[in-house]
Amino acid sequence: MEVRHKQATIDKLTHENATLKRLKFAAGREHFNAEQRRLLEDTLDADLQAVAWWC
Structure with a gap:
């Protein structure tokens, strides 16, 4: 079970x-409007917090 958790x-x-x-290097090629960037950053922040909680 622990191995599966670590792999996840x-x-x-x-x-x-x-x-x-992709966010960092696509900045020159792709342009996100403010709402798109905020939603993506919110999602990334939530995901990173979830990962930190599991570790």
Whole structure:
């Protein structure tokens, strides 16, 4: 059970890292309006808090 939990945490962090990289490096190619960026940042913050809670 612990191995599954750790793997789920690794998978979630990998996904979050990929999302953050897309945000950082896509800034020159893609433009988010203020509402889109706020929603994405809110979602990322909630996900990161959830991961921190599990760790």
